[in-house]
Amino acid sequence: IKKIGVLTSGGDSPGMNAAIRAVVRAGLSSGIEVFGIHDGYLGLHQDRIEKLERYSVSDVINRGGTFLGSARFPAFKEESVRREAIENLKRHAIDALVVVGGDGSYMGAKKLTEMGYPCIGLPGTIDNDIAGTDYTIGFDTALNVIIDAIDRLRDTSSSHKRISVVEVMGRHCGDLAMSAAVAGGAEFVVVPEQPFDKESLLSQIEAGVARGKRHALVVICEHVTDVNALAKEIESRTELETRATILGHIQRGGSPTARDRILASRMGAYAVELLLAGHGGRCVGLQHNELVHHDIIDCIENMKRPFNQELFDLSAKLF
Numbered sequence: 001i002k003k004i005g006v007l008t009s010g011g012d013s014p015g016m017n018a019a020i021r022a023v024v025r026a027g028l029s030s031g032i033e034v035f036g037i038h039d040g041y042l043g044l045h046q047d048r049i050e051k052l053e054r055y056s057v058s059d060v061i062n063r064g065g066t067f068l069g070s071a072r073f074p075a076f077k078e079e080s081v082r083r084e085a086i087e088n089l090k091r092h093a094i095d096a097l098v099v100v101g102g103d104g105s106y107m108g109a110k111k112l113t114e115m116g117y118p119c120i121g122l123p124g125t126i127d128n129d130i131a132g133t134d135y136t137i138g139f140d141t142a143l144n145v146i147i148d149a150i151d152r153l154r155d156t157s158s159s160h161k162r163i164s165v166v167e168v169m170g171r172h173c174g175d176l177a178m179s180a181a182v183a184g185g186a187e188f189v190v191v192p193e194q195p196f197d198k199e200s201l202l203s204q205i206e207a208g209v210a211r212g213k214r215h216a217l218v219v220i221c222e223h224v225t226d227v228n229a230l231a232k233e234i235e236s237r238t239e240l241e242t243r244a245t246i247l248g249h250i251q252r253g254g255s256p257t258a259r260d261r262i263l264a265s266r267m268g269a270y271a272v273e274l275l276l277a278g279h280g281g282r283c284v285g286l287q288h289n290e291l292v293h294h295d296i297i298d299c300i301e302n303m304k305r306p307f308n309q310e311l312f313d314l315s316a317k318l319f
């Protein structure tokens with residue numbers, strides 16, 4: 001291996017820059033040339049590939065988003081498009097590719113690997129919805145953004161005796177919601193992995209209000225239910241003003257936390273190590289604080305993220 005490429009794909013996440021930086025600097029330290037590909041698989045197909053130097057990644061470790069850019073490029077599902085992308089890589093004599101992204105991006109990396117082009121996947125998404133790793137790059141930063149918002153809502157809601165329903169991201173994974181509920185001291189958490197028992201939520205909030213609580217907080221993962229309608233129902237049941245707040249893309253931005261920067265740096269350097277050791281078609285994870293790698297095909301086809309039942313139960317116990 002003499003030359004490797006790196007790209008970021010799908011939804012951006014804080015810490016992607018730190019991952020790119022680590023790939024570049026670990027690569028250069030090992031005598032490998034590193035090429036940055038702009039806007040994910042789209043830029044790969046359009047041959048927007050540039051050589052990165054040590055200084056190309058100066059001053060990016062603290063920046064959110066991804067300086068290489070990211071894109072959704074559904075056409076990459078077509079084999080002919082992927083073949084053209086591989087041709088571009090071969091023209092630059094790039095031997096292998098590091099892909100930082102979510103499960104969709106892993107899918108692209110898996111397909112390239114199946115076509116004989118070795119890829120390493122790094123889990124870059126705030127959703128924490130990737131198998132084979134306890135944490136994804138960006139999750140911790142997004143969680144801290146959510147906690148900051150929840151703390152602010154708590155201040156104003158308890159002053160006004162108001163109930164807050166907060167919708168957080170996570171797609172089909174409740175990790176952000178559960179972690180935010182525990183760290184933010186929420187009364188109730190709703191996650192996609194568990195059936196949503198609206199009646200239980202309503203009666204629990206009602207009981208809290210009857211005990212004299214000045215404020216109640218419900219954290220709910222996106223795509224489960226209409227949070228504005230839910231707020232209306234809570235309001236009519238408790239007769240307390242209830243507001244829904246959809247945090248949205250705020251959660252994806254901002255300077256990465258130290259934890260995300262370290263995770264991204266470790267994973268980026270590990271990806272280079274794996275390629276140097278002759279591994280391809282792997283995805284990197286952190287399990288029990290150890291870096292691990294799994295077969296990317298097996299990861300997508302067979303591995304499932306375990307549901308964090310303990311965290312879910314804890315949020316109910318501490319309410």
Ligand code: ATP
Nearest residue numbers: 010011072073076077101102103104105107108125
């Ligand atoms: P996030 O979950 O944070 O949004 P993601 O990586 O899952 O990130 P997607 O939009 O699902 O985001 O995927 C990113 C890109 O990966 C797609 O736009 C496409 O270029 C490529 N991709 C997704 N699925 C496939 C597939 N089945 N085959 C080939 N390429 C794919």
